[in-house]
Amino acid sequence: MNDMPSHDLDWYEASARQRVNGLLDADSFVEFIGPTERAVSPHLAQFGLTGAFDDGLIAGRGRLAGQAVFVAAQEGRFLGGAFGEVHGAKLVGLLRAAREGAGRGGPKAVLLLLDTGGVRLQEANAGELAISEAIHAIIEARMAGVAVVALIGGRAGAFGGGGIVTACCSRIAISRHGRTSVSGPEVIETNKGVEEFDSKDRALVWRITGGRTRALLGGADLYVEGHVGGFRQAALSLIGNPPTFSLETLAAEQKRLADRLERFGDCRDAPEIWRKAGLPDPDRISEIEDATFLAIPQLQAVRHDAR
Amino acid sequence: METFRVQGKATGRAPGERPYALVGVNASGDLEVLVERVLPDGECAVEVATQVVGFRDVWQAVIEDFFDRAPVGGLRFSINDGGARPNTVSLRLMQASRSIEVEP
Numbered sequence: 001m002n003d004m005p006s007h008d009l010d011w012y013e014a015s016a017r018q019r020v021n022g023l024l025d026a027d028s029f030v031e032f033i034g035p036t037e038r039a040v041s042p043h044l045a046q047f048g049l050t051g052a053f054d055d056g057l058i059a060g061r062g063r064l065a066g067q068a069v070f071v072a073a074q075e076g077r078f079l080g081g082a083f084g085e086v087h088g089a090k091l092v093g094l095l096r097a098a099r100e101g102a103g104r105g106g107p108k109a110v111l112l113l114l115d116t117g118g119v120r121l122q123e124a125n126a127g128e129l130a131i132s133e134a135i136h137a138i139i140e141a142r143m144a145g146v147a148v149v150a151l152i153g154g155r156a157g158a159f160g161g162g163g164i165v166t167a168c169c170s171r172i173a174i175s176r177h178g179r180t181s182v183s184g185p186e187v188i189e190t191n192k193g194v195e196e197f198d199s200k201d202r203a204l205v206w207r208i209t210g211g212r213t214r215a216l217l218g219g220a221d222l223y224v225e226g227h228v229g230g231f232r233q234a235a236l237s238l239i240g241n242p243p244t245f246s247l248e249t250l251a252a253e254q255k256r257l258a259d260r261l262e263r264f265g266d267c268r269d270a271p272e273i274w275r276k277a278g279l280p281d282p283d284r285i286s287e288i289e290d291a292t293f294l295a296i297p298q299l300q301a302v303r304h305d306a307r
Numbered sequence: 308m309e310t311f312r313v314q315g316k317a318t319g320r321a322p323g324e325r326p327y328a329l330v331g332v333n334a335s336g337d338l339e340v341l342v343e344r345v346l347p348d349g350e351c352a353v354e355v356a357t358q359v360v361g362f363r364d365v366w367q368a369v370i371e372d373f374f375d376r377a378p379v380g381g382l383r384f385s386i387n388d389g390g391a392r393p394n395t396v397s398l399r400l401m402q403a404s405r406s407i408e409v410e411p
Binding site: 017035045051077 | 332
């Protein structure tokens, strides 16, 4: 049943509503601009497309182990979770409300359950604007002391502008199935050729953009097992002590990335990085069980305290 | 895209107190169903928006069969369809009527 939340549900398979219900304390979720308000896309009908009553984005407030949080979840199966005008406005409004509430009894964190290919092609200008406004709103919320935490493990991953939104968050948790990047594999192959990136090689796609690689290289802060309960634990542990957003933070992140590029910039595939970094059994990192993977210490050379 | 409404009669009010429920996703081969307790007790209706044109008679048959099998008095169902097969439509409608009856 769609409406039955469970911590055991697989995040990848679950709908956005199931994720929200299972992530938060039972019966604590209150939706903003819910489906009965029919805030649907004004653009899709002219392309002969049916919309979604929530425009593919569920926004609201709830509790996480008793703590007040805001939450936004993208439905990755509706138009690939892509950003449109209404979809984006709901996300931006939520982030701005979180900033307004900072220090005045508002939520201490915003959880972003991103599952998106980027901008919706049918309303691209509005989508691009929504993404830039969302980035702006995330930065302002962080500067006001609100933790903005990205949870990545859906079918669509977090690509395009959604990848940039992810990278702007205070913290990122990702599962094995999760993927994040800016240009997706198909886009890279289209523009640079199959030798640059064979997007049909699914194992390669996950080795490059997938959760394990992102977690090991510091592109995500926490690797989680891919069930709803795993993401709940991750969100709880990440909202507590968000890094401050400051010039020092950005300078440290810049240095971390420059060091990483210096050391691993000539690698063509993830196992080359793991070999260079001295990880055990580098060719099997993407195949081993979660428990075995979680026992690998993060790469010392690129361990990051930035973001 | 095609839109239409199928109207029905019901013998009594659908059980439960939830004002609305939403099941399914408007994805390829699937549909979302929003069910709301907004009609008089003796009425029911399904409003369909589908991407696939030309199957109105099949929709009509599936929906009338659903009205015969489920307690739907006072319920309005709104569908955004991404090209679901009739059996999927039938299951989602049953799921929607069950979801508005019981707390999640």
